[in-house]
Amino acid sequence: MIQISKIQLFALIMIFEIGSTTLFALGIGAKQDAWIVVLLASFVGFFLLWFYTQIAKFYPKQNFSEILNTLLGKKLAAPLLFLFGLYFLSNASHNFYEFGHLIKITALPTTPLLVILYIFIISAIYILSLGFEVLARTAEILFPVFLIFLITTYIIILFSGNFHISELQPILGNGLSLILTELDFVIAFPFGEMVVFLMFWHFVDNQKLLRKTAFMAVMFSTVLVIFTLISVIAVIGPDLAANTEIPLLETILSINIGNIITNLDVIAVLIMFIGGFFKMSLHFYGFILALTWLLKAKNPKKVIFFSGLLFPLYVIYRFPGLDYKHWKGDLDMFGMLIFQSIPILLVIIMYIKRKKIPSSKEENNNEVHTNNL
Secondary structure, rough: OEEEEEHHHHHHHHHHHHHHHHHOOOHHHHHHHHHHHHHHHHHHHHHHHHHHHHHHHHHHOOOOHHHHHHHHOOOHHHHHHHHHHHHHHHHHHHHHHHHHHHHHHHHOOOHHHHHHHHHHHHHHHHHHOOOHHHHHHHHHHHHHHHHHHHHHHHHHHHHOOOOOOHHHOOOOOOOOHHHHHHHHHHHHHHHHHHHHHHHHHEEEEOOHHHHHHHHHHHHHHHHHHHHHHHHHHHHHHHHHHHOOHHHHHHHHHHHHHHHOOOOHHHHHHHHHHHHHHHHHHHHHHHHHHHHHHHHOOOOOOOHHHHHHHHHHHHHHHHOOHHHHHHHHHOOOOOHHHHHHHOOOOOOOOHHHHHHHHHHHHHHHHHHHHHHHH
């Protein structure tokens, strides 16, 4: 049976949550108050995470398919699981295209995007075919590297001379309206995306520490996302951050300390690549598990192989360009929030069912007592 430790879970969640946030200036529609948007969205994220972990608390040894069958019955569970699988596939395709495009514009500008995507997916197929434990161990190994790169970036930016705290002022200079406008997007991405871990909770060996580990990981990742956002805005300003293609890369490229510490784009690309790989892999594996459970396949390896080989073709067909991909992502926002909110209904159903079971037992006991009389 697949088992992952709390440290591996912590690493997976941290990398997943930071993931593709390094590609964007989250909540930048609120200008210099973008970091406040992330902070407020994180509270809603914790609210959602409580429901996600509550499902694991009620059914620690059952996978998500079995939980849906228990709560809704097979007739409703199967189509809902299928829709969740499509949702995870959609998210994976967004992540996949973003990071393929990143590699193309930063490292391999003359290489066709389809070739880059196939190199990317072959790596993912290899790791995922070895099992979820291998993906978790890989995250555990790469997480310190990922963290060191991030913290090093913050330190260099802070002492580069380009960090201007005035770019973050005035706080609430545009009032609350812009903050509230941006809030739903940041709730859905990245905090609501934690819904994919419903597919993986049953792999955790120590279920008692699952909620604490998940909350700690999301809390620390929120702090790092806010630091990244503050660094970007303080260096290049909110207007450029809103209009540049990859704000973090633009920020790091602007650093030049004594003509010695410069051209640090490699660090930015590595941060974004590690985050993107795990973000895409976890969403893709969520889709694979949903499909495997629906097909009642004993081993997901064949599903991983065939789905993986077709995935780059699907992504190229779906996104003809990055601008279209961003527009498509905005359109998908409502659907994302729906799927991220469904676990709230599932928890309500769980409590209703739990109340009904004791009451039915009490009725049976009363009938037996009456018959005995």
